[in-house]
Amino acid sequence: MSQTLSRYRVSTRRSAELALLVGAWLIGVFAWILVDANTGDGSLGGWTSLISAGMLLLIAHGVVRWQAPYADPLLLPSVAALNMLGLAMIHRLDAADAQRAASNGSPQPTPDVYLQLTWMLVGLVAFMLVLSFVSDHRRLQRFTFTAGFAGIALLFLPLLPVIGNEVNGARLWISFLGFTFQPGELAKVALTIFFAGFLVTRRHSLALVHRKIFGLGVPRAKDVGPLLLVWLAALLVLILERDLGTSLLLFGLFIVMLYVATGRRSWVIIGGLLLTVGGALAYQAFGHVQIRFNVWLHPFDDPTGNGFQIVQSLYGLANGGIFGTGWGQGYPQLVPFSKTDFITSALGEELGLMGLIAILLLFAIVVERGARAAIATRDPFGNLLAIGLTTAIGIQTFIVVGGVTRLVPLTGLTTPFLSYGGSSLVANYIIIAILIRISNAARAPEITDAQLVMRQEAASQ
Amino acid sequence: MSELLLSILRIGFLIALWWFVLTVVSVLRRDLQAPRDAKPLTPARTSKRPSPRPTLRSRKTATKLVIVEGALTGTVIPLGSVPIIIGRAPDATVVLDDDFVSTHHARLTPNGNHWIVEDLGSTNGTWIDRTRVSAPTVLRPGTQLRIGRTSMELNT
Numbered sequence: 001m002s003q004t005l006s007r008y009r010v011s012t013r014r015s016a017e018l019a020l021l022v023g024a025w026l027i028g029v030f031a032w033i034l035v036d037a038n039t040g041d042g043s044l045g046g047w048t049s050l051i052s053a054g055m056l057l058l059i060a061h062g063v064v065r066w067q068a069p070y071a072d073p074l075l076l077p078s079v080a081a082l083n084m085l086g087l088a089m090i091h092r093l094d095a096a097d098a099q100r101a102a103s104n105g106s107p108q109p110t111p112d113v114y115l116q117l118t119w120m121l122v123g124l125v126a127f128m129l130v131l132s133f134v135s136d137h138r139r140l141q142r143f144t145f146t147a148g149f150a151g152i153a154l155l156f157l158p159l160l161p162v163i164g165n166e167v168n169g170a171r172l173w174i175s176f177l178g179f180t181f182q183p184g185e186l187a188k189v190a191l192t193i194f195f196a197g198f199l200v201t202r203r204h205s206l207a208l209v210h211r212k213i214f215g216l217g218v219p220r221a222k223d224v225g226p227l228l229l230v231w232l233a234a235l236l237v238l239i240l241e242r243d244l245g246t247s248l249l250l251f252g253l254f255i256v257m258l259y260v261a262t263g264r265r266s267w268v269i270i271g272g273l274l275l276t277v278g279g280a281l282a283y284q285a286f287g288h289v290q291i292r293f294n295v296w297l298h299p300f301d302d303p304t305g306n307g308f309q310i311v312q313s314l315y316g317l318a319n320g321g322i323f324g325t326g327w328g329q330g331y332p333q334l335v336p337f338s339k340t341d342f343i344t345s346a347l348g349e350e351l352g353l354m355g356l357i358a359i360l361l362l363f364a365i366v367v368e369r370g371a372r373a374a375i376a377t378r379d380p381f382g383n384l385l386a387i388g389l390t391t392a393i394g395i396q397t398f399i400v401v402g403g404v405t406r407l408v409p410l411t412g413l414t415t416p417f418l419s420y421g422g423s424s425l426v427a428n429y430i431i432i433a434i435l436i437r438i439s440n441a442a443r444a445p446e447i448t449d450a451q452l453v454m455r456q457e458a459a460s461q
Numbered sequence: 462m463s464e465l466l467l468s469i470l471r472i473g474f475l476i477a478l479w480w481f482v483l484t485v486v487s488v489l490r491r492d493l494q495a496p497r498d499a500k501p502l503t504p505a506r507t508s509k510r511p512s513p514r515p516t517l518r519s520r521k522t523a524t525k526l527v528i529v530e531g532a533l534t535g536t537v538i539p540l541g542s543v544p545i546i547i548g549r550a551p552d553a554t555v556v557l558d559d560d561f562v563s564t565h566h567a568r569l570t571p572n573g574n575h576w577i578v579e580d581l582g583s584t585n586g587t588w589i590d591r592t593r594v595s596a597p598t599v600l601r602p603g604t605q606l607r608i609g610r611t612s613m614e615l616n617t
Contacts, residue, residue: 013488013492014577016488020484020488022482023484024481025492026477027478027481030474030477031474034470034474037470038467070483073488073492074485074489074492076486077485078485081481203560204560204584207560232579236521323471323472323475324471324475325471326467326468326470326471326474327471327474329467329471351474351475351478352475354475354479355475355478358475358478358479358481358482361482361486362482362485365482365485365486365489368489369489378551
């Protein structure tokens with residue numbers, strides 16, 4: 001198959017990206033205005049925030065134009081819309097906090113939205129830096145094992161005595177110079193790079209079939225090793241940090257990447273069995289897992305105690321109905337952690353089923369574009385990395401939205417781009433930067449032979 | 462604000478949000494319809510299969526390599542006077558998308574009237590009929606060269 005491909009004039013679709021980005025910003029502005037109108041807060045601080053957010057997005061778009069001209073035009077606007085909606089909802093919940101403080105006579109809390117805006121700045125700077133410095137995603141393969149060690153280190157960093165921080169029973173945070181950070185979010189990115197680099201070199205031996213049991217090819221015993229290691233790491237996170245969400249995310253991510261790398265269904269079944277065994281063990285051993293599970297099955301047995309959060313979330317969603325109560329018209333502040341874990345239930349209450357479906361569609365679009373970049377890119381490492389990063393966003397969204405709506409047991413994870421929380425926002429912007437880099441490589445026209453010859457001649461002179 | 466205005470704005474926001482999502486989807490659709498820069502190669506199926514047993518020792522140099530088994534069955538690769546590489550890498554002359562094929566799997570080199578097969582250190586081996594190629598071997602027309610799940614033979 002000699003590679004004589006017909007070449008088309010490739011449109012870069014950057015203008016579409018710009019137009020959609022402006023649209024995403026306007027959605028955020030619209031939401032913000034409605035929040036201010038309905039909560040009676042017309043402070044000017046809102047406008048400076050909105051304009052700086054818009055400027056940041058424009059600069060990010062400029063960097064994409066400059067560094068990745070052929071990149072996918074939909075990734076950035078979709079996540080920008082999610083981020084803007086998240087900002088508006090955090091602003092709305094700030095207003096509720098201020099009202100509550102005023103009625104209690106307690107001092108006014110500092111609004112969280114400005115800190116989130118600062119994190120958006122950090123996230124977008126990280127996005128631009130990754131896009132500028134990683135000019136070819138294949139370079140990341142060199143850092144396979146560095147990323148692996150860094151990922152493990154980040155994952156277990158909160159266990160260290162001084163900087164480790166325990167909040168609400170889960171040991172996930174580190175405090176550093178007054179900032180708290182959740183290193184597990186960055187570990188997700190590092191470990192995906194590690195999985196991709198590791199699996200791409202070993203996928204052939206992992207695809208070997210040892211023998212068949214019930215018509216299912218079973219891999220060789222010695223190849224199961226890496227899977228068991230990741231399983232143990234996930235269990236350790238669960239045991240030592242009491243973090244159900246991250247351990248589920250990591251293990252699910254690894255199984256998906258293993259399946260994509262080898263194309264063998266047996267890995268998925270073995271992984272599913274390990275997950276069941278791990279889940280059953282955790283259920284037997286830990287009280288908090290039992291509580292989570294029982295609350296999932298019977299939330300109304302203890303509606304004021306353990307079931308309080310999920311019951312409030314369900315009432316909120318019911319209050320929202322199909323078209324929602326409107327910005328600032330519901331009671332999302334009644335759900336504990338409505339700015340972080342339960343922001344989807346807050347959005348579901350005020351925007352209704354229609355709004356929530358639109359938001360989920362935005363996530364689906366991000367996942368679709370990521371998967372498309374994975375299919376279209378030409379190198380196997382890029383394939384795996386793109387599908388891994390996409391899966392990380394997809395699984396995380398599924399786990400948290402499923403938890404809030406009581407489809408799956410509730411596990412503490414942030415909703416990508418929506419939730420309040422800096423580490424999550426920064427990590428997810430880095431993920432989008434890498435996906436944009438890969439999609440740029442996938443969509444760029446191939447260099448013609450003549451150009452290649454000219455380049456070689458230029459290099460040899 | 463009046464109740465009516467509130468409801469209008471509430472629905473208006475949802476319409477704006479959906480308008481945004483549908484615009485994104487329409488860009489996505491246009492993108493799917495755009496011509497792809499790399500089209501998958503459709504095997505040019507020959508109506509009649511190459512005769513299974515041509516003359517064993519043909520004096521004439523083979524001019525084409527015909528794939529007789531595997532995903533690309535029916536594909537004919539014209540042979541010239543330069544060596545060709547078979548493998549999974551995009552820069553190979555014959556690209557076989559098969560997990561059992563190594564990146565650069567085997568080389569076919571013309572030598573006088575013959576084509577010589579050389580294994581390039583592949584994982585799963587290059588086979589001529591039932592024997593594994595361990596040293597450069599002459600590939601005769603009519604004998605099957607097997608690489609991964611693909612079989613091919615020389616044809617004049």
